[in-house]
Amino acid sequence: MSERNISPDNQLESIQSMLSYGHKSIHLEKHTLILWGVGIGFLTAFTHDVSSIFYEQGHTLGRIFQISFVAIVLLAITWFDYRKTRAIRAVRDETISLVQRKVTFSIWMIFAFALLLDIYANIYLGGGRKMFGVYLVLGGIVLIMFGLYSERWYRWSGVVLILIGLVIMFMLQPSNTSRLLTASVFTAGGIGIAYLQPYAVTKVKCVWFSLLWVLGAVVLTTIVYQLDYYLDIKPDQEKVWQWSEYQQANPDGKHVVRISAGNQIPVELTVSGDVFEGKAEADLQLKVSKNIDIEFKNGKPTGIYRIDDGSWFESNDALFTRRFIRQTIVTDKQGPKLLREIEIGTQRRLGGLSGD
């Protein structure tokens, strides 16, 4: 074809389409989704148990081990995924596009951010379990980022992950249930999204296949919950002691003790701060409104409890500061006055903090 016969219009169109094709050629390998899904699922499910030995030696040691463990597993997944992806592409005689490299780099930054959140939650919020929903939302953002340059299925799956993450953040208390659910969503999601990807070509199929892997996650949660967690913590003893009876007998071994509704339990409150001299303490007597059964071992609570003959829980999941109201008012007689109201509950709910 001679130079004169080539139309500028066609040439510009050709350049436009090739540039666009070069930019959009992103492809997620199957192993990447499975590796990250199962890997993060594993971290969510087992980090707490693996770290517990170190937590027994001290909280600081436990936290250092937990954060190091998470960082090492994430780095190992990143390294293995990087090597495997390049090996697969080399065998297929394919390169990794510039855009994919940049998106992958952004995603590593997001995982680094998630690790920082975990560190923050461990130091300031008393544990990473409060961040499960946030990790799912971040996972969803990662999938949407990939989806923007490739297929609808990834965008769709990302939105589903974000929705589940929001439900866990706002509707569920940070408990073993939310831990297992998060772990199952990551695991079932990673495997499901990878294997269903070739079939999810239309919007309708995207909906059905999303429901399928979400269902898989729920089934996995239920199975693990029944097999491991619930049966594991349920006390063996049939007899429920009354508190006064237990106090008098003071028996050795594990026993379940009931604090019946109507009994008073003391709530010790200490207030101090850098603008106050010393601290003020108060012993408040509050009546319990429900029967609380607590497991004791040799006179000390083990942390296992239930309310009104319901399911058994661990004390980590027991009492939440559901609402904390802070106000500063000015009264005629006393001048400025600080008001603090704390609501404690066994179920978390929205609207945790208010005031001025």
Added chain:
Amino acid sequence: MSADKPLDSILHQPVRTRLVAFLAGRGEATFKELKELLQVTDGNLDAHLRKLSAVNYISSRKQQVNNRFQTFYSLTEKGRDNLKSYVASLQSLLLSGKDNG
């Protein structure tokens, strides 16, 4: 830019235009990827790659994969600059054509 400026003869060829534009978007590509994309024979593609390499529009690097060498092609700074100039020339050609027509 003047519409009278001659178009870059290396880039003003459909296969080479598409090849260079793809590399600009993709970053790097193997011989096989380029061949599948452009739907040309090995000999034809090799000839175009040689022409582009001779004027330093593209560069190549070799990497050993499973006991064989794989060649990766990418655009050089010169190639990228010339593609931009070429696009500008085409646009000014179009504009001058509209003005005259």
